[in-house]
Each structure stands twice: as C-alpha cells, then as structure tokens.
Amino acid sequence: MPVNWTPMRWPAEWKDPSAVSFLRGTPVDALIMDPGALARQVERAGFKVLRPTEAPPGVSIVEGVWPGIRLTSRFGAKDVVSTGPTGEPWVDSNLAPIRLAQARQPAGTAIWVRATPRENSLRAEPLVAAAGDAAVAGGQWVIALPPALASGLLARIPQALQTWKTVSDTAAFFATKRDWNRYQPEAVPGVLSDFAGARPLDVMHLIARAGQQFRVVLKQKFTPASLAGLKAVIDPDPASPSGSLRRDVLNFVAEGGMLIAGPEWGEIRNARPSATTHPRFRLATLGKGSVAISRTPLGDPYLFASDTGILISHRHDLLRFWNGGPLSATYATAPGRIKALVQTVFYSGRDPGGDTAVRVAGPWKTATLSTVEQPAARPVKTVPRQDGLEIHLPGTAGYIALELEA
Amino acid sequence: MYPCQKYSRRHLLKTAAASAAWFATPAAVRAAGPAPATPVAVAKCADYGPELVPTLDRMFDQLGGLGRLVKGKTVAMKINLTGAPSYRVGYLPCEDTHYTHPRVIGAVCYLMSRAGARRIRLLESPWATADSVEEYILQANWEPLDILNSAPGVEFENTNFLGNSKKYSRLTVPYGGLMFPAFDLNHSYADCDVFVSLAKMKEHATAGITLSMKNCFGITPATIYGTGAGIDEPSVLPKGGRTIVHAGNRQPSKSAPGELHPDSPREDTWRVPRTIVDLVSARPIDLAVVEGIRTMTGGEGPWIREPLTGVRPGILVAGTNCVNIDAVCMAAMGFDPLADRGTLPFEQCDSTLRLAEDVGLGTRDLRRIEVRGTPIEDVVFDFASIRRARRAALKG
The missing domain is CATH 2.60.40.1180 (Golgi alpha-mannosidase II)
Structure with missing residues (x-):
C-alpha cells in the first residue's frame, strides 16, 4: 500500500542505477524521479518509481518548507539566526500544512512532505529534523539528499556514509511506528477556517510555535462533533460564518467553550460584557462560555496568535x-x-x-x-x-x- | 537575557582611567551624616514547609511587627521572576533557583493580611511580555490561585508596561540621581502606601549580588527602558531586556527623563549599580525580605555562562532598610559587605551597597547593624568560597 511506502527523491547526482545499492537494506522502497531509462532500470531493480508530479493512491503531497531555524544574511554576516517579533528564533515547520492536509483528505491518507534541503552539507542533523518535523504531525518526509551528500556517498566519504546510515535508520524508525498514526491528536483550540487565504495557515503556524496543541476545523466539513473536546474555537477568517455553522459555534460557547474571532462576527445575541478587559478584544460571556471579539479587523497574525494563547490561558497547556x-x-x-x-x-x-x-x-x-x-x-x-x-x-x-x- | 560580559584587565584599566571622575560618587549627592542603621532579622528555615509561616512571623515580630507598617494600607510587593519561565537551571523548578518561591510569597501575603493590610499587590515586570503575571507563572508550573487565595485582597500586576493605568507615574530621585533624575514607572509603584522588596538571595553577573535592592531593577518598564522602547513615547508592548540601562546604547523614550550624564561610561557594571541606587531612592523600600531557602550559585538565572548549581542555604533575612539588609545578606553569603570594586563579589562592578551608603540610604557596616534572631555566623552559606573555587576552576 502506498500509505506504507518510504519515499525518496532520486538524487540528480546519481546517474547510474548501481546507486540503488545504497538503498538496499533500508526501508526506502519508492523513488521519485523523472521518467526515462534510468527510472526503468531502478524499477527493474525492484523499486517503485513515481514521477515527481505523481501522488500515488492514498497519498497527499505537501510542498513543504525546509524545517528549522531560519538563517539569513544581515549586517555583512552570513547565517545570522532570523528572529520573530520577540527575539526568539524564527522556525520554519511543516506541522501546520500537514495538519491542514490531514483535515482536507479522507481519514487514513498518508501525507508526504516534499522539502528541499537548505544546507548543502554532509550533516545528518538537518535531515533528521526534516523527518522528525513531518513525523510529529503524522506526516512523512520524502527523503531528499543535498547534492554534497549524494555525491559524497558515490565517493564513499566516511561522513557521508555515516549520515546516510543515520537517515536510513531514521526512516526505519518511523516505518516501524506507523501505528502511531492511529492515535488521535489532542487539542485545546480548534482553528475554524475555510483556509481560502494564507492568514489561517500563518495563525496555525504561530499557534504551534507558541506550543499550543490545535485542531484544524474545516468549515467545509464542519459538524458539531468537529468541536468535541476543544476548549476554544479560533476563527481567523475575514468573513464570519452564518447559518447553522454560526449557531453551532455559539452553542459550543454556551456550553462552556470560548470563541476568539474578528469583528466580522458582529453582535452576538445574549452575550453579556465581561468584567475583564483586554486592550485588543471585547470580552463577553455567553451561557457557560466566553467570547473574545477583536476590536479591530485582525491584523498581525503573530499578535493574534499570541493573544489567543493568553485568552485561552496557559492553564490549559497540554x-x-x-x-x-x-x-x-x-x-x-x-x-x-x-x-x-x-x-x-x-x-x-x-x-x-x-x-x-x-x-x-x-x-x-x-x-x-x-x-x-x-x-x-x-x-x-x-x-x-x-x-x-x-x-x-x-x-x-x-x-x-x-x-x-x- | 543578559549576556555575561567578560572584560580584560586592560579593558578595565583603560575604562577606569578614561572615566575616573565618574567612578566616585559626586560630592553633591554624598550624604552628610552617617547612613541609617536599623535592625535586621535573620532566621534559618530549612524548607518551604510548615515552618515557613511561623519563622517569618517571628522575624516580623523581631522587627516590631507588621501591623505598624501595613495595617489598613495598600502594600505593593515586588517579587523576583527574572528570565523567561521556560528556562531552568538543570531540571530544577524556577522557584528552587532564581524565582522568589511562591510559598514565601503566599506566606508573606498571609501574614500581611493578618496584620491588617487592606490590599496586597504583587508586582513584577515579566520577561518581554504584557501578559498577566498569572499567565506568566502558569508557564513555570505555578498555580496562581495558591498565591491569590493566600489572603483576601491579593492581586498581581505586570509592571513591564503601562498596565492598568492611563499614564506612567514619575518618581523622582531625592538627591538628584547618579544616573537618572527620575523614572517613569507603572502606576503601581506610586499607588501604594507600603513598598516591599521580596527578593531571592543570589549572585549576579553584572552587579555581583542580587538582593533586596537589585530586585528593584525590574521595576523599570521595558516599554521605556527596554530593547524595544519607543523613541518619543513608550512602546505599547515590552520587548526584550533593559538594554538601555545596561548598555546605554540609547536614551529612554523621550517622554521619560533621560540620563543625567550621557557622556558617562557605557559599561553595565558601572551603570546598573548606580541605576539601582537611583531606583530604590525614587521608590524607597519600606520592608524587604530576602529568601535564600533554596537558591542557586553562579549567577542570577539559567542563562549565565558559569557553572550553576541549585543550593539550599536555608536562610531568611528581613528588615526595613534595604542597605542594612543587603549587608547582612552579603555576610550570610560569606561575602564582605564592605567590599568594593575589584573585590569579591564585585570583581568587575561597583558595589551597589557602597553607592547606596554614599547617598545616605543606609549603612553596610555590620558593626552598626543590630541583627535580631539567629546570629549571622549561624546561618552562613559560603557562596564566596564556592565562587572562588568556581572561578579558579574556570581559569585552570
């Protein structure tokens, strides 16, 4: 079954099918490569071959970022750690896109993440981080070797061989842990959105960076059960829902949940102003729950994501x-x-x-x-x-x- | 987080020579008479268990009782929650090393309430945030309700920004100031009848030690004195540490009083002790409790790049004069409170105690300070020897 495959992008540096010898004894069994004679030879060697644009049945592909601390060039220095608004290192991660893909796809779909190594080195750590970044969210990194490593393997450079062993051990580790995908992610807030724009994904990324466990709640697939077990619903969309969706969310609030949203939600019937104040949100109670409506249209996603963590409270940190x-x-x-x-x-x-x-x-x-x-x-x-x-x-x-x- | 700066001997000599005039306390602000001396209560307290409340109660009685100080009053209490709650020394909880322990905070609140305090406001300027102190301490695994429920009328306020007021309060340094003539602070430091410094007993990378006076460095809002402070007006949200005071790389927001002498040294080891003295003069400490039941050696927090160790000195010190109490604390730590720049623990910085004594805040001379309760020699936990051994090992 493709959902159980371990995919790898065939390195451009590997011109000869004999390079499959590196893959023997590893869990890698699916190779993504351009069609042609080389692909046919690799296929004859017993591997599944996929075109770069092809997603096998039961698999959804996320075009991801290279995960890790973002480095930039500034002040004449190379590889300066890029920082976010509080001075903390800025981290790129595929966690939010994977979660979104899982929400969009039928249950059981495998999520493969394609991400090109940012660093052309023989180091193993960034590659383990790439695999781990996908795995923590239940995704699978499509192994992609930096050119230096692919060439280094052909030249049998000891560090390259050691790094490849680490990469293949990592793949083997995750291949034996596929039953972990049956575990249900725990979450405190749900991010309710149609994900039509970039903002909801940004907000999710920043919520994850703040250490919050979240659930994607797709408006297109919404049922009241989508909110089961959540403490809060965050709606970062520029347009508020109407009809049954709005009613179901407000029912969730009335039963003890919390809604955090933009001013587009407008007047909420039966909501009573809260004694607590917030500089950026109008706070109200509704039934057993509470509502926090931004005083202004949602702007800076970082500030919004930070505010949600406090509005919900660290008391609920998982x-x-x-x-x-x-x-x-x-x-x-x-x-x-x-x-x-x-x-x-x-x-x-x-x-x-x-x-x-x-x-x-x-x-x-x-x-x-x-x-x-x-x-x-x-x-x-x-x-x-x-x-x-x-x-x-x-x-x-x-x-x-x-x-x-x- | 403040980097632990290392200066070469050459650098220090050069700095000292270039700014020799700046290193002495100006005659204009030097106190005329002898600095005040008041009793200081000292006690051993092995842990944060049942013995804590009676021990503190006895200490306050030794100082003449809390009632005369707090009855019917609004008490503002500066606690120490330095550094982000996500950083620890090893696996040790923050309160066992560098935060004022929540049980000490709760115990002092309880005793103050019992003595008639009308309102008890717990103040801190948590690292780089305008979030509530309650949310901050939750991240350290504390339960805010444990403190809030320790007595009626207990509340927190984050003083790292404007907070629950419409404007900052200006507090003036009575003698004109060593660094700043006045400070713009969160209203909480003005809107109180009694100000308490509830500090942790620690060494400090920049100031040598951090006790009741250094604890008050954190009363400055980062919106005016911090990395992201506004140029003309305070920023809305605090960002980063107090680099303006540490490094002097720029002036505070123009809405606040600037430095008296912008040509003075830019060394944090010169600037921080003087700013502390100005702060505790502008916002006098009416009562100080220094908690060294469990603490750390090596510096003031996990970010310090020296070997750091959690220790259990089992010491509590309290008093009404911040210089006197810090002098007693230094002795309890195995340091000489009369030590000056170049001498342990002020190897690279000025002595805050010396500067405070010079402006007349209080004496650091133990011969003039009456110690009540347990004699100092019975509580000494030798930070000094540990410091010498640590530094010798680093050199070796």
Whole structure:
C-alpha cells in the first residue's frame, strides 16, 4: 500500500542505477524521479518509481518548507539566526500544512512532505529534523539528499556514509511506528477556517510555535462533533460564518467553550460584557462560555496568535517545555486515552543542553522514551505534578518520542 | 537575557582611567551624616514547609511587627521572576533557583493580611511580555490561585508596561540621581502606601549580588527602558531586556527623563549599580525580605555562562532598610559587605551597597547593624568560597 511506502527523491547526482545499492537494506522502497531509462532500470531493480508530479493512491503531497531555524544574511554576516517579533528564533515547520492536509483528505491518507534541503552539507542533523518535523504531525518526509551528500556517498566519504546510515535508520524508525498514526491528536483550540487565504495557515503556524496543541476545523466539513473536546474555537477568517455553522459555534460557547474571532462576527445575541478587559478584544460571556471579539479587523497574525494563547490561558497547556530551545511537539492519545504519545523535534539540531523537561497534562503515571538512535523504548525519569507528569529528558538528538501510560 | 560580559584587565584599566571622575560618587549627592542603621532579622528555615509561616512571623515580630507598617494600607510587593519561565537551571523548578518561591510569597501575603493590610499587590515586570503575571507563572508550573487565595485582597500586576493605568507615574530621585533624575514607572509603584522588596538571595553577573535592592531593577518598564522602547513615547508592548540601562546604547523614550550624564561610561557594571541606587531612592523600600531557602550559585538565572548549581542555604533575612539588609545578606553569603570594586563579589562592578551608603540610604557596616534572631555566623552559606573555587576552576 502506498500509505506504507518510504519515499525518496532520486538524487540528480546519481546517474547510474548501481546507486540503488545504497538503498538496499533500508526501508526506502519508492523513488521519485523523472521518467526515462534510468527510472526503468531502478524499477527493474525492484523499486517503485513515481514521477515527481505523481501522488500515488492514498497519498497527499505537501510542498513543504525546509524545517528549522531560519538563517539569513544581515549586517555583512552570513547565517545570522532570523528572529520573530520577540527575539526568539524564527522556525520554519511543516506541522501546520500537514495538519491542514490531514483535515482536507479522507481519514487514513498518508501525507508526504516534499522539502528541499537548505544546507548543502554532509550533516545528518538537518535531515533528521526534516523527518522528525513531518513525523510529529503524522506526516512523512520524502527523503531528499543535498547534492554534497549524494555525491559524497558515490565517493564513499566516511561522513557521508555515516549520515546516510543515520537517515536510513531514521526512516526505519518511523516505518516501524506507523501505528502511531492511529492515535488521535489532542487539542485545546480548534482553528475554524475555510483556509481560502494564507492568514489561517500563518495563525496555525504561530499557534504551534507558541506550543499550543490545535485542531484544524474545516468549515467545509464542519459538524458539531468537529468541536468535541476543544476548549476554544479560533476563527481567523475575514468573513464570519452564518447559518447553522454560526449557531453551532455559539452553542459550543454556551456550553462552556470560548470563541476568539474578528469583528466580522458582529453582535452576538445574549452575550453579556465581561468584567475583564483586554486592550485588543471585547470580552463577553455567553451561557457557560466566553467570547473574545477583536476590536479591530485582525491584523498581525503573530499578535493574534499570541493573544489567543493568553485568552485561552496557559492553564490549559497540554505540553509545557523547559530548556527545550526551538522545537515542535505534538500530543496524541490512543483510543480510550489509556496511552499517550508525545513527539518532539528539536530544531537546534543538537542536544539542547541535556536538561530539557516537559510536563504532559493528563493522568499519566509512567513514561518511556525512544529515539532514532535508540529505538527501543526505555524508562525515563518522571516527577508527578498537579494534573500531569513532568518528564526529564536525557541529552537527546533531534527527535524523541515519549509513550505514556495511565 | 543578559549576556555575561567578560572584560580584560586592560579593558578595565583603560575604562577606569578614561572615566575616573565618574567612578566616585559626586560630592553633591554624598550624604552628610552617617547612613541609617536599623535592625535586621535573620532566621534559618530549612524548607518551604510548615515552618515557613511561623519563622517569618517571628522575624516580623523581631522587627516590631507588621501591623505598624501595613495595617489598613495598600502594600505593593515586588517579587523576583527574572528570565523567561521556560528556562531552568538543570531540571530544577524556577522557584528552587532564581524565582522568589511562591510559598514565601503566599506566606508573606498571609501574614500581611493578618496584620491588617487592606490590599496586597504583587508586582513584577515579566520577561518581554504584557501578559498577566498569572499567565506568566502558569508557564513555570505555578498555580496562581495558591498565591491569590493566600489572603483576601491579593492581586498581581505586570509592571513591564503601562498596565492598568492611563499614564506612567514619575518618581523622582531625592538627591538628584547618579544616573537618572527620575523614572517613569507603572502606576503601581506610586499607588501604594507600603513598598516591599521580596527578593531571592543570589549572585549576579553584572552587579555581583542580587538582593533586596537589585530586585528593584525590574521595576523599570521595558516599554521605556527596554530593547524595544519607543523613541518619543513608550512602546505599547515590552520587548526584550533593559538594554538601555545596561548598555546605554540609547536614551529612554523621550517622554521619560533621560540620563543625567550621557557622556558617562557605557559599561553595565558601572551603570546598573548606580541605576539601582537611583531606583530604590525614587521608590524607597519600606520592608524587604530576602529568601535564600533554596537558591542557586553562579549567577542570577539559567542563562549565565558559569557553572550553576541549585543550593539550599536555608536562610531568611528581613528588615526595613534595604542597605542594612543587603549587608547582612552579603555576610550570610560569606561575602564582605564592605567590599568594593575589584573585590569579591564585585570583581568587575561597583558595589551597589557602597553607592547606596554614599547617598545616605543606609549603612553596610555590620558593626552598626543590630541583627535580631539567629546570629549571622549561624546561618552562613559560603557562596564566596564556592565562587572562588568556581572561578579558579574556570581559569585552570
């Protein structure tokens, strides 16, 4: 089944089909390459061959960005860390586009992420981060080697061979973890949108960067069940919904949820002004819930995303990291919520200090940790906290998975 | 976060020679008589358990009782939540190393309320945010309700920006100022009857130590004195640290009083101690509690690039004169409160205590300070020896 394939883009530097020898014994079984004689030879060698524009059945392809800390050239210096509005490093990630693709596609669709390495080097860390960035959201990175690595393999440069081993070990790790895709992502807010413009995706990206676990709520596929389990609905669209959608969202609020939206929502019947004030939002209560309507049309997505985190409150944080540096993390639970999975990718590309900790909300009692380097799950130190479990992560590489049990 | 700057001996000598005139306290602001001396209460307190409230209660009694200070009053209490809540020293919770512990905050609120305080306002300027203090401390894994429910009338305010007022309050330095003649601050520092500094006992990369006085560096709003401060008017939202004070790379927003001497040294080790003295003169501390039950050695927070260790000195110090209390704290840390620039722990900076004494805020001479409760020698936790050993290891 294509959903279980491990895809890789055939490097342009590999002109001879003998290069398939690098793929033997690895999980790579699908190669994306231009049609032609070389493709036919690779196919004859036992690999599935896909055209670059082709998505096999059951697969949706996301044209992604290269994940990681964005570097720029400034003040005459190269590779300066680009920063966001608070001075924190700006991180590119495919988490939000993957989540959007999952929402748009039928359940069970595999999401492949095509992203071209930004750095032409023999380093393994950026490649592990690319795989991890896709995996934390339930996607799969289409392995793409930088030219230096592809050439280095042909020249049998030791570092290139070592990096390739790391990449193939990473692919093997994720190939054995496909059942994790059956876990349901936990979320605090839902982002309600038709995703017609770029803003909702930007907002989702920034919500994820703030460490918030979110759910995509497509207006096109909306049912009242879409909001089940959420604490809040964020509507970043320039036009407010009408009819049954509006009614269902307001019912969600009346039952104890929260709506955060732009002024397009207009007057909300039966909403009563709240005693609490906010410089950028009009706050009101509606039934058991609350409404925060922006005083002005939604502008800066960063500010909006930051405000949503506070309006909802950090009290509801599902994951809370310390000393993690720039990272993406997702939290999913098995059916019945008897087990949980927390996947984290660290974009610094190296051990973030060996003293990273995470608090996972929920009734969890034990935790085990696995990494690409040490795939076998092993116990990890935990400290019980109110309404959660704090886990002390040992010095790790770019990606970790925590499995928790109640 | 402030980078830990290292200066070469040559650099320091050059700086000192070039600005020798600036290093002495100007005669115009030097106090005429002897600096005040008031009693300081000292106690051992092993942990944040049941012994905390009675220990603090006994200390306040040793100082003459809280009632005379807070009964019927609005109390503003500056706590220390330095650095982002997502940074820790190792795996240790922030409150065990560099934040004022929430149980100490709650205990002091409770005792103040019991002594008749009408309103207790907990103030801090959290790192680079205008969000509420409650939201900030949630990220440190604290439960704000534990503090808010410790007594009636307890509330938080983020003072890193305009906050719950329509304008900033201008507080003037009575002697004219070493660095600034006055400060524009969040209204909370003016709208109170009693001001309390509830500090953590720590070393500090820029100021040598951080105790009751240095804790008040954080009363300055980053919207005026911070990285992203507005040029003409304060910015709406605070961004980054207080680089304007640290580095002197520009003046505060023009709406606020600027530096008295823009040609003075731009060294943070010169500027920060003087600014602290100006701040605690403009906003006098009526009561200070320094908490060293659990804390850290090596600096004031996880971002300091020296070996950092969580420690349990088990010390509480309280008093009504910030210089006196800081002098006692220094002694309890194994340092000499009479130390000056070039001497441990002021190897690279001016002594805030010396500057404060010079302007007449209080004496740092232990012979003139009455210690009540536990003698200093019985509580000493030797930060000084740890510092020497750490620095020797770094050199080695």
